[in-house]
Amino acid sequence: MAKYMILIYGDAQQWDAMTDEQWKAHDAAHESFVAKAGTQIIDGQQLEMAPTATTLRSDSAGQIQTTDGPFLETKEALGGYYLIEATDLDEVLSMATLLPEVHASHSGVEIRPVVDHG
Amino acid sequence: MFSTTAHLTRDLDLAEECTQDAFAQALETWTETGVPDRPGAWLTTIARNRARDVLRRESVFRRKMPLLVADETTPGPEDGLVDDRLRLIFTCSHPALAREAQVALTLRLVCGLSTPEVARAFLVQPATMAARITRAKKKIAAARIPYRVPGPDQLEERVSAVLEVVHLIFTTGHTAPLGAQLVRQDLVDSAISLARMLHLLMPTNAEISALLALLLLNASRQDTRRSADGRLVLLSEQDRSRWDRQLIAEGRSLVTDALRRRPPTRYALEAAIAALHAEAPSWRDTDWAQIVALYDALFRLWPSPVVDLNRAVAIGLRDGPRAGLDALNPLLADPALATYGYLSAARADFLRQLGQWSQARTAYEEALTLTDNDVERAFLSERLTEVERNL
Numbered sequence: 001m002a003k004y005m006i007l008i009y010g011d012a013q014q015w016d017a018m019t020d021e022q023w024k025a026h027d028a029a030h031e032s033f034v035a036k037a038g039t040q041i042i043d044g045q046q047l048e049m050a051p052t053a054t055t056l057r058s059d060s061a062g063q064i065q066t067t068d069g070p071f072l073e074t075k076e077a078l079g080g081y082y083l084i085e086a087t088d089l090d091e092v093l094s095m096a097t098l099l100p101e102v103h104a105s106h107s108g109v110e111i112r113p114v115v116d117h118g
Numbered sequence: 119m120f121s122t123t124a125h126l127t128r129d130l131d132l133a134e135e136c137t138q139d140a141f142a143q144a145l146e147t148w149t150e151t152g153v154p155d156r157p158g159a160w161l162t163t164i165a166r167n168r169a170r171d172v173l174r175r176e177s178v179f180r181r182k183m184p185l186l187v188a189d190e191t192t193p194g195p196e197d198g199l200v201d202d203r204l205r206l207i208f209t210c211s212h213p214a215l216a217r218e219a220q221v222a223l224t225l226r227l228v229c230g231l232s233t234p235e236v237a238r239a240f241l242v243q244p245a246t247m248a249a250r251i252t253r254a255k256k257k258i259a260a261a262r263i264p265y266r267v268p269g270p271d272q273l274e275e276r277v278s279a280v281l282e283v284v285h286l287i288f289t290t291g292h293t294a295p296l297g298a299q300l301v302r303q304d305l306v307d308s309a310i311s312l313a314r315m316l317h318l319l320m321p322t323n324a325e326i327s328a329l330l331a332l333l334l335l336n337a338s339r340q341d342t343r344r345s346a347d348g349r350l351v352l353l354s355e356q357d358r359s360r361w362d363r364q365l366i367a368e369g370r371s372l373v374t375d376a377l378r379r380r381p382p383t384r385y386a387l388e389a390a391i392a393a394l395h396a397e398a399p400s401w402r403d404t405d406w407a408q409i410v411a412l413y414d415a416l417f418r419l420w421p422s423p424v425v426d427l428n429r430a431v432a433i434g435l436r437d438g439p440r441a442g443l444d445a446l447n448p449l450l451a452d453p454a455l456a457t458y459g460y461l462s463a464a465r466a467d468f469l470r471q472l473g474q475w476s477q478a479r480t481a482y483e484e485a486l487t488l489t490d491n492d493v494e495r496a497f498l499s500e501r502l503t504e505v506e507r508n509l
Contacts (some may be wrong), residue, residue: 004261076227087262087264088262089212089214089261089262089263089264090261090263090264090265090266090268093214094271094272111261113260113261113262115260
């Protein structure tokens with residue numbers, strides 16, 4: 001088994017604009033993903049919106065700078081993640097198609113293998 | 119042999135190393151003992167044993183044996199070879215890899231082309247291509263792209279990626295993008311043998327039948343596309359008696375199968391157009407009306423500027439050079455065709471037929487600057503000289 005991070009990206013404005021009805025369908029889709037993945041899910045969380053992020057990095061003098069906001073200022077921000085365990089990429093792909101963000105026009109998911117240090 | 123080893127190791131680099139080792143060992147052993155009865159099986163066995171040894175050693179070190187080694191009941195090279203090659207094709211054409219990487223990997227690992235050869239086919243430096251191939255192999259290993267033929271639910275989607283790769287290999291070989299040769303026979307042969315193998319394994323898949331038909335029908339004209347002295351011969355001037363009748367018959371029967379599927383697919387329509395050319399007794403007697411109709415259908419299904427261009431040319435052949443020019447004119451504004459030499463060449467030909475010599479000259483000059491193939495360049499220069507004589 002290998003570990004994969006599923007990163008969920010989307011346009012926060014469009015997420016904000018969703019109706020209760022749409023959220024209900026959205027949550028139901030996540031439930032069916034969770035049901036399918038079962039114990040293969042190691043962790044998964046929805047994140048607060050990007051403006052709540054704080055970024056730490058060094059300037060050219062090596063001085064640590066603390067700034068308000070996400071690491072990358074883009075329209076589509078990281079909204080949540082799942083850490084899952086799977087045999088291979090195809091298994092992750094087939095599970096991930098259940099996620100509602102894959103089907104909405106403003107969002108999508110990125111799948112990243114986790115480095116296995118043995 | 120490579121694919122059988124790759125199936126065992128699930129590591130393409132290791133599989134390549136082990137197959138090379140097996141060849142090296144064969145050189146040594148066979149000079150002493152003579153060539154065995156079944157050299158292929160001998161080599162495969164050596165390569166697989168070598169791979170097993172390496173994996174076993176690594177597993178002690180990394181405790182990964184159960185993850186890496188496929189089950190011990192892996193089919194032998196005799197019964198599993200075709201399936202193994204198919205697995206390898208699907209792995210190389212996995213949608214998680216960039217299309218360019220899919221084609222490069224397939225050429226490298228399935229067709230056995232060297233990295234410099236793959237680089238030449240794509241007009242990039244060998245070092246650049248080597249880096250791309252390495253990156254793709256790393257992704258296959260790190261993301262664990264499986265070495266398998268997809269199940270029925272994904273087969274359709276994955277087959278179309280594989281077919282696109284095979285088609286690209288063929289078109290790259292059919293008219294080499296640059297250099298002295300018009301045709302890269304090795305690429306054409308590789309593409310046809312891949313398509314044949316896919317068809318053998320999935321005989322009822324209409325999309326595969328259609329692509330195989332398209333490749334065979336195009337290849338049937340291969341030998342007549344150049345004159346004895348190596349010049350380009352257009353379809354209109356080719357010696358039709360030298361077309362390969364066997365390939366045409368095979369292609370036609372596959373087209374018939376492919377067209378049964380409704381609505382017809384992209385490759386089925388393209389193959390049907392190629393079949394109409396193959397069947398026509400002469401250029402004049404070609405069924406242009408039907409060809410235009412097929413291009414109309416193709417454009418609806420697959421709206422590409424190149425299809426639009428071919429459709430316009432077919433209109434010109436159906437209704438005369440004036441109508442052809444009118445159909446081509448709107449395409450001049452398409453940025454996708456701005457550097458496409460065949461648009462200039464098509465316009466040049468219609469202008470030449472209409473006796474508009476000065477405009478024809480400009481169009482031929484334009485077409486000349488846009489091709490890097492020596493054989494095409496020679497053809498266009500000859501036409502340009504002919505036009506200039508009339509000025």
